[in-house]
Amino acid sequence: MRLLFLGDVVGRTGRTVVRDYLPGLIERHRFDFVVVNGENSAGGFGITEEIFQSLIDAGADCVTTGNHVWDQREALVFADRHERFLRPINYPAGTPGRGSNLYIARNGARVLVINVMGSVFMQDLDDPFAAVTAEIGACSLGHGCDAVIVDIHAEATSEKQTMGHYLDGKASLVIGTHTHVPTADYRVLRNGTAFMTDVGMCGDYDSIIGMEKDEPIRRATTKIPQARFAPALGPATLSGLAVDVDDDTGLARRVWAVRIGPHLEPAEPDFEASP
Amino acid sequence: MRLLFLGDVVGRTGRTVVRDYLPGLIERHRFDFVVVNGENSAGGFGITEEIFQSLIDAGADCVTTGNHVWDQREALVFADRHERFLRPINYPAGTPGRGSNLYIARNGARVLVINVMGSVFMQDLDDPFAAVTAEIGACSLGHGCDAVIVDIHAEATSEKQTMGHYLDGKASLVIGTHTHVPTADYRVLRNGTAFMTDVGMCGDYDSIIGMEKDEPIRRATTKIPQARFAPALGPATLSGLAVDVDDDTGLARRVWAVRIGPHLEPAEPDFEASP
Amino acid sequence: MRLLFLGDVVGRTGRTVVRDYLPGLIERHRFDFVVVNGENSAGGFGITEEIFQSLIDAGADCVTTGNHVWDQREALVFADRHERFLRPINYPAGTPGRGSNLYIARNGARVLVINVMGSVFMQDLDDPFAAVTAEIGACSLGHGCDAVIVDIHAEATSEKQTMGHYLDGKASLVIGTHTHVPTADYRVLRNGTAFMTDVGMCGDYDSIIGMEKDEPIRRATTKIPQARFAPALGPATLSGLAVDVDDDTGLARRVWAVRIGPHLEPAEPDFEASP
């Protein structure tokens, strides 16, 4: 089974690179299931229903989010009617939408996706570890589902790695989002879980985490906000992770960085290579 | 001119990988100047004078640090007597040691190294941007020195990228440390400054940022500290960045990730390759 | 019904002032129920079983805590065997001890006490508002109990006031702890809940929040820890709040600051005064 996860889509240029390259990636590599983090897809802040739909149309089977999920107010409304839309699971009971869901992949496999917000240096939601434990306890690999993907939207590398090792052997993939910078530590952990501290963004890397550089530099040097943050408009680079999952165990066999665009070293999976 | 920067050395296993591979790296690639971040080299917390010396003996021309600099109390004493030892420059006036220094590289070039602590999600020191501005103003590329290396020890990717773009064209290399995870965004920015959001660590990546996994997992799930953090003891992977600097301008021409060890995709520079 | 709540007892001098004055206060004012926050009673950090017992012996009906609850490791053991001991309720399921309990006051009334940790600028536990809502939902004023006391152990004045107004009409008393400084805003809110943003400490106020002044001043000026924090040893001032609760409604009629000692303006309740 072949999984693809794409990092936070930032603004119009991020949407463009996903729309331009995701269909070809799916076709070339015959991905069975694709997750895209869309929390910054609407002008850098949140996501609209139309943009959500465009990511689905481009090939996403599930769109995850993070701390920016409600920046566009309409998300509070459409969250409930799209089962392919996830917001962090550790929001309070009663929050619109869902934080995890079970999907049927192209190969017929049942894929559990969980979107969870980290607690370190982030908004204070409920305990991410308890939330994920409960979810996986109710639908575990080999019993309730054939693959488990956890998007841990978090700042601290330590918290994301803690989640990865905590779930090692219980998830197919634990992948960090939020920092908008891909890490070079993607690999399969000891007990079979694919892990990457942060998958990076699909956006213009000639920027400050996807945003125009001027205002962040002004704020850093003057400590006074002077304008709104705006997404950078140059051509984007797509950043993601591809995972080869064992159909029998639901655990990962191999992972590859996926990078297409002008800023990062190009990378594409090679599922056919002998391991 | 050829620069090498190695990320936070964590514990005994991190020191071993540096000692084992740094001399060969220097010889193979004829590096003119080597910086090593040593803030976690003594059992994961701080640095001793003996360990500092061993890093110098292995080939470091300068050892930078970060928030853990004073974890070993003796650093407060030896900081003053080793000009190759740097602590973050934005500590208060009167703090032992120095936060920047000018060195003569193997090729005779004058290299200014600045070690600065970020302010976002970190200990509150003086403004890192003002500190670096003052330092570079007093000793600028092409006037006071032939190369400038800035180690920005910080948590937030945004702050590190802000520093990178702020100094773009004024430094040879701006490189992040502290998160212990190498990023895949190393490149030469628009105006000639080499940049990498975080260079990662020299340590055992089968760990949580270099530390044994048990206690971080216990703390995350119980919220109660139960033991001290201890560095992981398995074989380490070395992580760094190599930079080809133009002798005339002091700006970067090319960069390469440097990764040696069992956990990360291997990478080594190729200075001879045609650009 | 008459309630007394005493703020964080800090160190030996704090214990002394409680032991010296609490019995007399109870006798003079015929308090029906007394809560004491003991999170700093053992050398400023945590609480031992012996000290817990001494607070009970001095007249406390319930001892609450906060972020320092586990500083003395034995608390992890004795928490389970003392029903008069509370730790914050929003620790994960499975944490030793309990976060709320129902007690019988001297007048026979059933008093629900909830100890909850705030989330702003504090350790990341589960949502304090959801935790308190569930607890009060299961045992509400006039149904499951005759009085409700909530100790919200938190840093931000806004979070404590939010809890107060959120529970206004549903609790007899919502009282803040943790900052070690009594506020002058004690009063009965619009719907009958007694409230005080922070009750202060029982400790030596010629100090920095109960601790010797030297080390905090050194850290503030040098940014380098140089010694452990130690509780101040001078004579302590007791700080608390007295509440006159309507037996019929469980809501508050009047409140008085209680302050005995050399540092603060003296204050004692006057239950006999005509309202």
Added chain:
Amino acid sequence: MRLLFLGDVVGRTGRTVVRDYLPGLIERHRFDFVVVNGENSAGGFGITEEIFQSLIDAGADCVTTGNHVWDQREALVFADRHERFLRPINYPAGTPGRGSNLYIARNGARVLVINVMGSVFMQDLDDPFAAVTAEIGACSLGHGCDAVIVDIHAEATSEKQTMGHYLDGKASLVIGTHTHVPTADYRVLRNGTAFMTDVGMCGDYDSIIGMEKDEPIRRATTKIPQARFAPALGPATLSGLAVDVDDDTGLARRVWAVRIGPHLEPAEPDFEASP
């Protein structure tokens, strides 16, 4: 010499209570110098030039601010032309306005006022302790001036108390602002500095730190912003501190809480009382 300090004026109702009572207070007690913190005077967020002028007209000799200083953009312009307007001193060099100034009081005394922002849980500016040390070093009690007032705008009680004790004997008054809750720990420290951890606000206390209760409660329970914060509109209570300063030493002899309005226990100074 008689000083009066009034806490953060919040919104229209806060301005009204200051305008209504400050002139009478000055007249009754013959205050020689009055400082008012105005950082929330314009709709809860920042201050306009017109409002600044109205506070001066009501009797303020100096208006201090804090983290909200620039919320109304015009403050960036008028800060430079009003010497009675202060913004925190530890903003970067080049920031509009000034962070301290020397004034002549009604009795002819030279009064140095310093406005400084704390670093704990606050925006990262330069070190408040170094900033204050430099300022007082250049203009010390008995040499450059006859009284020193420090407004430390900070969250943590520990940081404010550290500043108080650090300056004990070197300032006439060190007073905290920002939390909008008056503390009951006002007193003269051991070496003669008047101190109060927080002076509270001039605003409607039937609120959450001066703001309408609905939105803060919604955010606390849903973790989702749903509307802007708006200042509460009910009648305000004025909160301040009066200090009797020795003309010879510039140190404090006595302090009194000043509280006028419907929410807090009334308090007014009594300079004529025998000490």
